[in-house]
Amino acid sequence: MADDSDGMLSWDESVFRDEHVFEIDYVPEAFRHRESQLQTLQYALRPAVRGNRPLNAIVRGPPGTGKTTAIQKLFGELGGQPGVRPVRVNCQVDGTRYGVFSRVFQSIFDYEPPSSGVSFKKLFGQVADRLVDEEEVLVVALDDVNYLFYENEASDTLYSLLRAHETHPGAKVGVVLVSSDTDLDVVEALDGRVQSVFRPEEAYFPIYDREEVADILGERVRVGFRDGALPMSVLDRVAEQTAEAGDLRVGIDMLRRAGLHAESRASETVSIEDIEAVSERARNHRLTRDIEALSDVERALLETVAAHDGDRAGDVYDAFAERTDLGYTRYTELVNKLDRLDLIDARYESLEGRGRSRTLTLAHDADAVERRL
Numbered sequence: 001m002a003d004d005s006d007g008m009l010s011w012d013e014s015v016f017r018d019e020h021v022f023e024i025d026y027v028p029e030a031f032r033h034r035e036s037q038l039q040t041l042q043y044a045l046r047p048a049v050r051g052n053r054p055l056n057a058i059v060r061g062p063p064g065t066g067k068t069t070a071i072q073k074l075f076g077e078l079g080g081q082p083g084v085r086p087v088r089v090n091c092q093v094d095g096t097r098y099g100v101f102s103r104v105f106q107s108i109f110d111y112e113p114p115s116s117g118v119s120f121k122k123l124f125g126q127v128a129d130r131l132v133d134e135e136e137v138l139v140v141a142l143d144d145v146n147y148l149f150y151e152n153e154a155s156d157t158l159y160s161l162l163r164a165h166e167t168h169p170g171a172k173v174g175v176v177l178v179s180s181d182t183d184l185d186v187v188e189a190l191d192g193r194v195q196s197v198f199r200p201e202e203a204y205f206p207i208y209d210r211e212e213v214a215d216i217l218g219e220r221v222r223v224g225f226r227d228g229a230l231p232m233s234v235l236d237r238v239a240e241q242t243a244e245a246g247d248l249r250v251g252i253d254m255l256r257r258a259g260l261h262a263e264s265r266a267s268e269t270v271s272i273e274d275i276e277a278v279s280e281r282a283r284n285h286r287l288t289r290d291i292e293a294l295s296d297v298e299r300a301l302l303e304t305v306a307a308h309d310g311d312r313a314g315d316v317y318d319a320f321a322e323r324t325d326l327g328y329t330r331y332t333e334l335v336n337k338l339d340r341l342d343l344i345d346a347r348y349e350s351l352e353g354r355g356r357s358r359t360l361t362l363a364h365d366a367d368a369v370e371r372r373l
Contacts, residue, residue, distance in 0.1 A: 008263060008264055008265075008266055009263045009266055009267075009268070013263075013268070014226070014263065015225060015226060015229040015230070015259045015262050015263055015267075015268060015269070015270060016224060016225060016226065016229075016259055017223070017224060017225055017226050018223060018224050019224065019256065019259070020224075021220050021223050021224030022220065022224055022252050022253070022255055022256035022259075023256075024249075025072075027069060027072045027073055027076065028069070028219065028220070028223075030219060031066070031069060031070070031073055032212070032215060032216055032219065033066075033208065033212045033215070033216070034066050034070060034205065036203075037059075037066075037070060037203040037204070037205055038070060038073075038074070040057070040201055040202070040203040041057055041059070041070065041071075041074055041176070041201075041203055042074065043055075043201065044056070044057040044174075044176075044200075044201040045057075045074065045078065045139060045174065045176075048078065048081075048084045048137040048139055048172075048174060049078070049081050049083075049084060051083055051135070051137060051172075052137070052172065053137065053165075053172040053173070053174055054137065054139055054174030055174065055200070055201050056162070056174055056175045056176070056177075056198055056199065056200040056201070057175075057176045057177070057200050057201045057202065057203065058176075058177045058178075058179070058186055058187075058200045058201070058202045058203070059071070059176060059177065059178040059179070059202075059203050059205065060178075060179050060182070060186070060202065060203075060204050060205065061180070061182075061204055061205030061206060061207075062180060062182055062205075062206075062207055062246060062247070063180045063247050063249070063286055064245075064246070064247030064248045064249040064250065064286070065205040065206065065207055065208065065247075065248065066205055066208075066248065067143075067178050067180070067205050068143055068178065070203075070205070071088055071141045071143060071176065071178060072088065074086075075088055075139070075141065078139060083135060083136055083137060084136065084137050084139065085107065085108065085131070085136045085137065085138045085139070086139045086141070087103065087104050087107045087138065087139070087140050087141070088140075088141040088143055089103045089104070089140060089141065089142055089143060090143050090144060091142055091143060091144045091145050091146075091147040091148050092144045092147050092293045093293070095147045095148060095150075095151050095153065096148075096151060096153050096157075097120065097153050097156045097157040097160060098120050098123070100140075100142065100148075100157050101120065101123050101124055101127060101160070102115075102123065104127055104138070104140060105123055105126065105127055108127060108130050108131075109126075109130070124160060124164075125168070128164050128167070128168035128171045129168065131164075131168075131170075131171050131172070131173075132168055132169075132170040132171055135170075136172075137172045137173075137174070138171075138172065138173045138174070139173075139174045139175075139176065140161060140173065140174070140175050140176070141175075141176040141177075141178060142157070142175065142176070142177050142178065143178045144178065144179070144180060145177040145178060145179050145186065146179045146180060146181035146184050146340070149181075149184060149186075149189055150336075150337040150340060150341075151337075152333075154189070154190065155190050155191040155193070155194050158175060158177075158190065158194045158198060159191070159193060159194050161173050161175050162175060162194065162197045162198060163197065175198075177200070181340060183340070184340075187200070207246045208243070208248055209243070210239065210240070210243040213239045213242050213243045213248065213251060214235070214236070214239040216248060217235060217238060217239055217242065217248075217251050217252070217255065218235060218239075220252060220255065221235055221255065224255070225255075225259065225270075226268075228269070229259070229262075229268060229269055229270060230255070230258075230259070230269075230270045231269070231270070231271075233272065234258070234270050234271065234272055234274075234275060237272055237275050238251050238254050238255060238258070238275060239251065241254065241275075241279060241283070242254070245283055247285070247286060249285055249286070250282050250283055250285055250286075251282075253282045253285045254275065254278060254279060254282035254283075257278035257281065257282055258270050258274040258275050258277075258278050259274075261274040261277050261278055262274045284364075284368055284372075287343075287364055287368060287369070287372060288372055290341050290342075290343060291343070291369070291372045291373065292372075297324055297326065297334065298334055298337065298338065299373060300320070300323055300324055301320055301331075301334050301335070301338060302338060302343060302344070302369065302373065303373055304316055304319050304320045304323065305338070305344050305360050305361070305362060306362055306366055306369055306370055306373070307319070308360070309360075309361050309362050309366060310359060310360075310361050311359065311360060312357050312358065312359055312360075313335065313346065313357065313358040313359070313360055314357065316360050317331050335358075335360065342363050343362070343363055343364070343369075344360055344361065344362055344363055345360070345361045345362075345363050346358050346359075346360055347359055347361075
């Protein structure tokens with residue numbers, strides 16, 4: 001029964017059967033429409049189960065196409081195999097070589113290394129020595145590896161991982177790179193010293209089509225909502241908007257928000273009106289995630305661009321330098337990163353008699369960006 005005293009369902013009532021189904025870390029038991037991609041990755045990683053060095057792999061595709069879920073599913077299976085140490089590193093969070101190896105260290109030793117005072121060489125040596133002593137095969141997934149490229153850390157990180165056996169004979173390491181930047185040619189962007197040892201298998205994850213989206217979201221609804229709580233007409237609307245966005249996470253987030261919205265108005269059924277009420281926030285799911293992952297100085301630059309939307313890069317730098325005292329070289333690196341993240345557009349224009357100059361504009365609605373800063 002609805003609790004009319006506060007206009008919401010009572011604490012023991014819910015439209016959900018299992019709300020966790022709609023959370024970011026949920027790994028579905030049935031992983032649909034990615035059979036060939038999983039087979040490619042299983043083929044690459046199978047040698048690790050036999051105690052051998054696995055093949056390296058690249059997982060590419062736009063955001064929200066199942067790449068991280070595939071890694072989580074396969075690494076969950078690998079984690080149950082003796083002699084295999086699978087470690088997934090979120091490079092949005094750990095965007096340096098030291099950060100990556102700190103995450104690997106934590107997985108192996110069950111505690112974090114000191115954030116300072118320990119050299120990379122010592123950290124690396126402890127990791128490699130433990131792998132050799134325990135005869136474990138390390139498989140590292142660098143999820144959102146494009147962030148390592150943005151910080152110019154990718155080649156050094158991969159070099160250390162892929163050549164660990166040279167300084168520590170017996171160390172066996174395989175790497176899976178996961179990139180959501182469709183404009184980034186991962187192999188071409190690596191140093192030649194890394195390219196010579198990195199010969200990856202490749203699994204491409206395309207955008208789900210309308211039917212696939214409906215099928216996947218329908219399974220989430222079946223598992224996550226109570227029977228009859230979300231009508232087919234509502235699911236169809238969510239599937240349509242998700243297919244338009246090209247990002248499955250938009251639909252998953254929309255379903256959760258719509259369920260919570262229905263509960264807030266004391267309804268045991270999700271309606272089209274609930275979908276419309278939450279659709280704008282759900283469609284900006286990626287924008288929210290990308291802004292939350294920015295460092296303080298990157299956030300300051302985005303704020304400066306928002307305040308000087310459409311100005312030339314030099315003028316934006318003058319305003320940015322007043323806030324941060326950073327040099328122009330570092331400023332250019334930050335501009336390039338925000339451009340690659342599709343948070344801003346940095347376009348070159350020809351100026352009569354003055355060569356070419358970039359103008360910086362927000363790539364999203366200004367109000368939407370400012371609300372998230």
